[in-house]
Amino acid sequence: MDLVLVRLTAPETVPPPAISPEVVVDILWSVSVPDDRLEHVRARHGPNTGAVDLAVFLRIGATPAAEAAESLCRQAVATAPALSDWSFEVLSVLRGSRL
Numbered sequence: 001m002d003l004v005l006v007r008l009t010a011p012e013t014v015p016p017p018a019i020s021p022e023v024v025v026d027i028l029w030s031v032s033v034p035d036d037r038l039e040h041v042r043a044r045h046g047p048n049t050g051a052v053d054l055a056v057f058l059r060i061g062a063t064p065a066a067e068a069a070e071s072l073c074r075q076a077v078a079t080a081p082a083l084s085d086w087s088f089e090v091l092s093v094l095r096g097s098r099l
Contacts, residue, residue, distance in 0.1 A: 002065035005091040027080045042074040
């Protein structure tokens with residue numbers, strides 16, 4: 001299993017608190033399909049009230065973990081009104097051998 005750390009950030013136009021981490025987890029699960037390889041997601045508030053930090057656990061597969069996590073976040077931002085115009089960045093990737 002791979003672990004990808006991702007930060008989602010609300011646009012400046014969204015008043016704090018932007019969204020709860022639990023809602024972000026629910027959104028990721030709702031847009032996920034089996035090919036995403038999603039196993040588990042943990043979320044918490046980021047360094048400010050307009051950010052949510054995610055720990056995305058993915059089964060190992062052919063697509064690099066960072067790409068898979070980015071694809072999942074892109075889908076969530078594109079389809080969930082609560083995440084409209086949010087941005088995301090991959091902060092770190094830990095390969096299965098280190099977990």
